[in-house]
Amino acid sequence: MGLEPASLGRDVVVIRDILVDGPEISYELQGGTNNIEAIRRNIAAYLEHSGAEPASPGGAEKRPSGRRYAIGRITIRGAQVTMTNPLLKGGGLTFRLPDVDLRDVGKRSGGVTAAEAASLVAGAILSKIAQSVLTNMDALRRGGVEGAIDALRGLVR
Template identity: 35%
Template sequence: MKKKTWIISGIVILAAVVAGLIFLYSNLDYIVKTAIERYGPRFTQTAVRVGSVKLTLRSGECKIKRFLIGNPKGFKTDYAFKTDLIDVGIQPASITKKVLHIRKIIVLSPQINYESQSNANNFETIQRNIEKSLGSEKSSAVKGKKEKSPEKKMIVDTLILRDVRVTYSSALVKANLTLPSIEMYNIGKNKGGVTGGELAMLITQTLSLRIGRAVGAAALKNAASGGSTKDLLKGIFK
């Protein structure tokens, strides 16, 4: 009788595990989408939205569609960053390991609203929010506060933002420009990986730097032609 009960219990447990795996696999896209929308705002302090996620575990290919980062409070443009498609390639064998190995992250034709105000711009504000969040996490770790689970780290072989389109707006002008592709390689490779927050910080810093350089270089070039301040700003965006 005991043996029969043990067998029945084993079958029930096995069935529950199988059912759980089937549920997890069939809802994996939704789980990833929800995780991005839940944990993204923890760093940016803005809305983060995703239209859909399609993840294929066998190949490690992941398509993130209609990804959007909203603006911090006080900024007027509709969003800070959006793209119709992020193409991600993951090494499947690393999913269960301590450090996730991402072969590629390719962001296609991102659209950026770079809004400049008298004392700050939206990207600097998002950058400070991420810095603050990362600082809080490190402080908690030093004080010995236990988190539910350590944040997974990742190594990214290739990260490319292709055909970056920027709308620059300030009190004086609103116009558009396109940046050359932004390419980064071997992110986190020499330090055992980076967290999601650290990766977001790197991308935000790089975008802010590239946009600032493009605006500054074009402004200096236009200034040499003797244009007015307003013409100088307009000359940035030919």
């Protein structure tokens, strides 16, 4: 993580970059939802309770009190995702997630709270997981678990 030390005393702390290298992410599907979406809902509930709405592009939004951040770049690289589902009967599929790269988080809006930044990161991770699964949907349909394993192996290169 790199930040501008002079900004620590200001209303908006400027962070140049945040790098998360090689995280292991558990993606648990159950009952039509997943654990990452549950985290996003909890963040949204927290933001609503604190008097703010989640960051929404283009609309006027309430601004929560507390420290705000302008983040030049958030990168998550080399992530391994283990996707579990009750239908897999205790098994899971592990695949490499395409890199997540968010830029200029909070720069145009006068900063974001840590919770807002976390919500954006969770959304980006969900998007990359969906992209990985959709890219290999045909193989998932054709071969069930066997096809899913083959399809997801193609992501780990």
